[in-house]
Amino acid sequence: MYRSKDFMLMEVMDISGKKIGFIKDILIDFNKGYITGFSISSTRLLKKDYTVRKENIISFNNNMVISEISEECELKLSDFKGMDVVNNKGDIIGMVEDIIFNNEDFKINGLIVSTGFIRNLIYGKQIYLIKELILGNKNILYFKEGNNMVFRTVPHKLMEVDSNE
Numbered sequence: 001m002y003r004s005k006d007f008m009l010m011e012v013m014d015i016s017g018k019k020i021g022f023i024k025d026i027l028i029d030f031n032k033g034y035i036t037g038f039s040i041s042s043t044r045l046l047k048k049d050y051t052v053r054k055e056n057i058i059s060f061n062n063n064m065v066i067s068e069i070s071e072e073c074e075l076k077l078s079d080f081k082g083m084d085v086v087n088n089k090g091d092i093i094g095m096v097e098d099i100i101f102n103n104e105d106f107k108i109n110g111l112i113v114s115t116g117f118i119r120n121l122i123y124g125k126q127i128y129l130i131k132e133l134i135l136g137n138k139n140i141l142y143f144k145e146g147n148n149m150v151f152r153t154v155p156h157k158l159m160e161v162d163s164n165e
Helices: 117-123
Strands: 011-014 019-029 034-042 050-053 057-060 063-066 084-087 092-101 108-114 125-129 133-135 139-142 151-153
Touching: 019 050, 092 125
Parallel strands: 011 063, 084 139
Antiparallel strands: 011 019, 019 034, 034 050, 057 063, 084 092, 092 108, 108 125, 125 151, 133 139
C-alpha cells in the first residue's frame, strides 16, 4: 500500500532518460475510487504543468519512468485535501490528510482523516474506506453502512526498550 507522500516530489523521466520534472499532485477519480495519474511540475522555466496517466507509467521506485505526457485536467488530491469530513448528522469528524491506495492497480482503499493534534496523539488518525464517502463541493460526507469496524493509525513507541541492555 502507498500513501500520496510516497510519490510527492518524485523525479519523472521519459524513456530516453531525459528529466521532465517532479510529481506535484495526484489525479483521482473519486467516484470509481482509482488514481488516474499524476500531475508533473516541469523543471524548465516558463513551462506549464503536465499530467501522466497511470497507463503510461513504465516503472517507479526512487524516480518514475514514463512513456508519454498529456495536458488533461482532472480532480487532484489537493482539491479535497484539507476538506472537512462530516457524518450524516452534520457533525465534523475531521479533515482529509492523505489517501491510501493499492500498489498494483492504484485502487484507493481509504482516506486518512485527522481529528485534531491532541486526539491524533491519543487515539490515532482515522481511516475511512472510499466506498463509505461521498465527495461534495465543500465537504466529504461519511455514511456508515451498519458495520462496527473502525480503522485507525496509532503512533508507535518513540523509543523501544532493548531487553539486552
